[in-house]
Amino acid sequence: MQRFEFYSAQSIQDALCYLSERGDQCKVIAGGTDLIPALRNEDLRPAYVLNILEIDGLRGIRESEEEVWIGPATPFTDMVESDVLNRCFPSLVAAAASVGGPQIRNRGTLGGNIANASPAADVLPAALALESELELQSLHRRRLMGLEKAIEAPYRTCFGKDELLTGIVIRKLKPGTRSAFEKLGRRNAMARARMNISITLGLGPDETISMIRIVPGAVMPVARRMEKAEQALLGKKANEALIEEASGRLVDEMTEVTGHRWSADYKVPVLRNIFRRILMQMLTS
Amino acid sequence: MKKRGIGVASMFYGMGYGFSRQDIGSAEIEICEDGSVTLRSGEVDYGQGSDTIFCQIVAEELGIRYDSIQLITADTFTTPNAGPTSASRLTYVTGNAVLKAARALRKNLQAIAEDFLDETDLLFADEEVFSEAHPDKRLSFSKLAKEGHLRGVPMMEAAWHDITTGDVDPKTGQGNAYSNYSYATHLAEVEVDTETGKVEVLRLIAANDVGKAINPASVEGQVEGAVAMGVGYALTEEIKQEKGYVKTKNLGEYMIPTSLDIPEVETHIVEVPISSGPYGAKGVGEPALIPTAPAILNAIANAIGVRVCELPANLENLHRLIREKEKGDA
Secondary structure, X not given: OOOOEEEEOOOHHHHHHHHHHHHHHEEEEOOOOOHHHHHHXXXXXXXXXXXXXXXXXXXXXXXXXXXXXXOOOOEHHXXXXXXXXXXXXXXXXXXXXXXXXXXXXXXXXXXXXXXXXXXXXXXXXXXXXXXXXXXXXXXXXXXXXXXXXHXXXXXXXXXXXXXXXXXXXXXXXXXXXXXXXXXXXXOOOOOOEEEEEEXXXXXXXXXXXXXXXXXXXXXXXOOOOOHHHHHHHOOOEOOHHHHHHHHHHHHHHHHHHHOOOOOHHHHXXXXXXXXXXXXXXXXXX | OEEEEEEEEEEEEEOXXXXXXXXXXXXXXXXXXOOOEEEEEOOOOXXXXXXXXXXXXXXXXXXXXXXXXXXXXXXXXXXXXXXOOOOOOHHHHHHHHHHHHHHHXXXXXXXXXXXXXXXXXXXXXXXXEEEOOOOOOEEEHHHHHHHHHHHOOOOEEEEEEEOOOOOOOOOOOOXXXXXXXXXXXXXXXXXXXXXXXXXXXXXXXXXEEOOOOOOHHHHHHHHHHHHHHHHHHHHOOOOOXXXXXXXXXXXXXXXXXXXXXXXXXXXXXXXXXXXXXXXHOOOOOOOOOOOHHHHHHHHHHHHHOOOXXXXXXXXXXXXXXXXXXHHHHO
């Protein structure tokens, strides 16, 4: 059993003070669904654990005219049940609903899923395809950072040691824009993603693709947008041949990143299939 | 594309150990002066429900409440050997020992009650013994127990049940290997996603011949649990090894199905009593599991024309087989 100092911050300021002095050896805990197993397995040996779950200002979903703010300590269950998110970002809701099981969704949080930066994180592809921005605060600084810049490597973010993720901000989608998410797991609950994918799609009045963001998850060390596939589709009217071409570029781009591994025999054709299927559904819905 | 198929599989299964291997069960029942009843047996109930079944058997024979019976099991210091919990044998083998002991006690009690009530048409029910023709002639079970002790009639009986069979002919392999057999047929309907290899089990129907369902709810639970296990066996459960080392570390990696992976199971309890089982009962533990995976694999074959010969039929394995078939068809 590990020994560490456990501190429950009561305000953002309180948490930032704590981090400013101990950030080097401190892990932040919210739901703990990733951290607790890591502590038990002794993968991590922090001297301090800072609990942020009691800070009211880090929880909740707020809508303004332009954007939606989500507190990092908001559990997945609250996201799934949020009217705002169901209306604005169905893909994010679908991703949150695909996490673990009810117990995990009651504990696990959006901020935790982002900060843990697992390659198989369920919510990351959806959050990336929505161009989420992260609000980071330290004692003396507050900054916004695009989510796509935040994850450097598997399980590693570029957050400063004294910084706390204090909000996730997503701009509302323009009319005619839709978002979708699909997860493929080995079973229908409590499953790590074998792969997942999220797409945000904007259609112009003449059905041309005016905007598209494609983010597969669990197939590369760090989830990111697949620009070659996006470029193949952008400004064009979708048809079967075009989608076929885009799907080819998508898996080529993935293979460029990962190299041809043993798992590619499955991942390449199936990612292609799932991409085609979900895009067709979005185009015809 | 998502394709649906239906598959059926049937099985028969020998109960107990068979092949002349030792197969015995035993039990002791004691009635105290206050009428409390204690059952001792070396049986182990690790969830399959034998504790309940044995108390039901004692209750049925003595006309008492099944939850009033004190049960002491699986203690080598105090309980007689009932053999292992395996081979779907406890109800079938040790259940017979319990039944024998209970009937021996009832015979002792009956003799006292006949003398006491001066009637022979006696029924044991609701913690009482009474005359069928003259129901006003009755005696409480505790009074009867007290009377038994006062008169020095044995208020404890032990029984032993042996179903050890002969062996088959060593030259031909022919003969009756088991004391008796259990039968089952399961039906599965699946939907196969040919693009991902994911199988969704849509419907499961399980018909098991249990001889006699001593506890129908327990049989249903046993069958549903076994069917869920069969779904995992067919589709997801796998222990990976590398150079003899087990690489599947925990239940996060060993994929047992969740409740969202199991459809509602339609259970049909088939009762064809056999004379060698207590009240005609057979074991249902393993038989309920056996046909599930083959039924699912038959349903997969029916859906997409692919035969799975290596388990599990998980995402990668099934997707590979589908692609091999597509290449062969092309």
